[in-house]
Amino acid sequence: MRAIVVDDEPGARSALINLLTNLFEDIKIVGEADGVDSGKKLIAEKKPDLLFLDVQMQDGTGFDLLAGIDRSNLQVIFVSAHDHFAITAIKFSAVDYLVKPVEPIELQKAIEKIRQQKSLTEVQKKLDLLLSNVNKIEKIALPSLNGIEFVKLNDIVRCEAESNYTVFYLINGEKIVVSKTLKEYEDILSRNNFFRIHKSVIINIKYLKKYIKGDGGTVIMEDGTELAVSRRRKDGFLDALS
Numbered sequence: 301m302r303a304i305v306v307d308d309e310p311g312a313r314s315a316l317i318n319l320l321t322n323l324f325e326d327i328k329i330v331g332e333a334d335g336v337d338s339g340k341k342l343i344a345e346k347k348p349d350l351l352f353l354d355v356q357m358q359d360g361t362g363f364d365l366l367a368g369i370d371r372s373n374l375q376v377i378f379v380s381a382h383d384h385f386a387i388t389a390i391k392f393s394a395v396d397y398l399v400k401p402v403e404p405i406e407l408q409k410a411i412e413k414i415r416q417q418k419s420l421t422e423v424q425k426k427l428d429l430l431l432s433n434v435n436k437i438e439k440i441a442l443p444s445l446n447g448i449e450f451v452k453l454n455d456i457v458r459c460e461a462e463s464n465y466t467v468f469y470l471i472n473g474e475k476i477v478v479s480k481t482l483k484e485y486e487d488i489l490s491r492n493n494f495f496r497i498h499k500s501v502i503i504n505i506k507y508l509k510k511y512i513k514g515d516g517g518t519v520i521m522e523d524g525t526e527l528a529v530s531r532r533r534k535d536g537f538l539d540a541l542s
Contacts, residue, residue, distance in 0.1 A: 301414075304346060305332045306339035306365065307354035307379060316352060316379065316402055323404060324411060336360035336368075343369050350414065355380040355387070355397075363434050371427050375414050386434070391488045393430035394441035394448065422448050437492060442468060442478050449476050453492055457507045457523055459485055461500040471507065471523065495540050497529045505540065 303320065307313045313332050320327050330346045333339040336359045343351065343365075351374055353362040362378060363386070378390055378397035390397045396410045417423060426441055429450055433439065440456075442449045457469045461482040468476040478485075486496050496502045497519060510520040516531040529537055 301327045301350055302330045302346065302348045303327050303350040303352065304330060304339075304342055304348040305352045306335070306342070306357075306362070307332075307352070308334045308357040308359075309354070310334070312354070312379070312381075312400055316407075319402060319404055319407055323408065327411070336362075336365045339365050340368055343374075348374065350375045350377070352377050352379055352398075354378075355390075356382070361386070363431060366427060367431055371424055373420060375417065375420075375423055376427060377410050377414070388488055388491065389430060389433040389437060392433055392437050392440045393426050394443055395426050395430050419447075425450065440488075442476050443480070444476050444478055451476070453489075453504075454506065456494075456504050457521055458504060458525065458527070459489070459494075459502040469523070469525075473523075495537055497527060497533055497537055499530065501527050503527065508541075511538075511541070 305313050305316055317329050317332065320329060330348055331342045333342045335357050353365065353376055355362050355378055366376070376395060378395065379400060379402065380387055380397060381400040387397060396413055398406055398410055425448065429439055429441055437453065439450055439452050442451055451468065451470065455470050457471055459482060460467045464481055466478045466480055466482050466485055468478065482500065482502060486502055489502060493505050494502050495505055503519065503521065507522040508519055509522050512518040516529040516534045519527050519529060521527065
């Protein structure tokens with residue numbers, strides 16, 4: 301696997317390249333660049349299989365670089381020092397990312413995901429979704445049993461936990477089962493008009509029809525579903541409504 305590292309911090313590039321060299325015999329570093337423009341030129345010249353890409357650089361962002369290259373045969377792992385809006389967009393798009401300083405175990409997990417990726421078409425769809433989500437998040441990539449489903453946030457009525465899985469209920473009656481926990485989705489949905497009303501349920505407030513008072517209370521959704529609000533989440537939920 302031919303890899304390139306694009307990062308405007310020389311120390312971060314060096315540390316990542318050292319990790320890759322020491323941990324993976326089949327990954328060959330074919331170049332490194334310190335910014336968007338130099339990265340584009342290097343990618344066009346070397347045509348790598350795998351790109352490690354910094355989010356924020358002095359001459360632009362990793363998203364600017366992606367938008368200006370041929371991504372058809374490229375896998376991408378983002379590397380960032382911050383957990384900000386850009387990381388949220390990356391999470392919604394189901395694209396892999398690492399937080400600086402990169403930990404060997406996390407790097408190994410990311411590379412293993414790359415190895416298991418069966419379809420480059422799905423990779424390109426995730427990257428396309430990421431670029432469309434950069435300014436305003438409108439869709440989420442959901443890895444289901446059948447592949448990856450790209451779903452509009454406005455179409456999600458609620459999410460419910462089922463063991464280590466999450467079931468997404470859509471406004472058209474469709475259900476999508478995802479092999480991630482509800483907690484993972486709470487972290488990224490909570491900033492987009494969703495609220496966890498119970499340990500096992502997150503709702504889209506857009507589809508809330510009625511709240512009935514009680515110990516914790518009950519909500520009725522637009523699709524007729526009745527759901528309990530836990531007592532300890534009641535105050536936060538009412539604050540969110542107001």
